[in-house]
Amino acid sequence: MQDCSKKDIEEMLGEEGINVLYLYTPMCGTCQVAGRMLTIVQELTPHMTFRKIDLNYIPDLAEKWSVESVPCLLIFRGSNIEQKIYAFHSVPYLYETIRSIS
Template sequence: MNTIGRNDIKRMVEGEPLLALSLYTPLCGTCQLARRMLVVLEQLFPDIPFCETDINYIPEQAAAWKIESVPCLLLFAGGEIIGKWYAFHSVPYLYEAIRARLPR
């Protein structure tokens, strides 16, 4: 999973047909567990770029996206949010949730 900075977010979100973006904070234990799940999901969806960024460095964008807490997984299609998850539950849960939102 690639770590992207605040300067690359807009380019990635608008430039990729599909993008999964994980928002986290470094000291969040739940975020670390969520990252492990996302590394597995990245292998299950090889056509979707998975990226992560520290929410502390993008407060304006987090407010625009109405982020309520971390960890948060955002799924973008064509620059628009098509999925937002805060509770990761399990890899199979996330797999089905993402798959259900993919354009057909």
């Protein structure tokens, strides 16, 4: 999962289908663990698009989406947020949650 830019996010919001956006901050230890978990989930769901971005670079979008903390996983259908996840629990939990939306 590679970092994306604000422009990439705006393009993503114009796409159809399910898109997954992972919000993190670089100094967050929990974010590091969550990122590794998502890397595994991404391998299990190659038909879905995963992106990540440092929350510090998109404060306006974070406010618009009412992001309360990091790590945060936003699952979009088109430009609408289908689900917002803060507690990542486990790889199976993330996999099943994401899979149930698609």
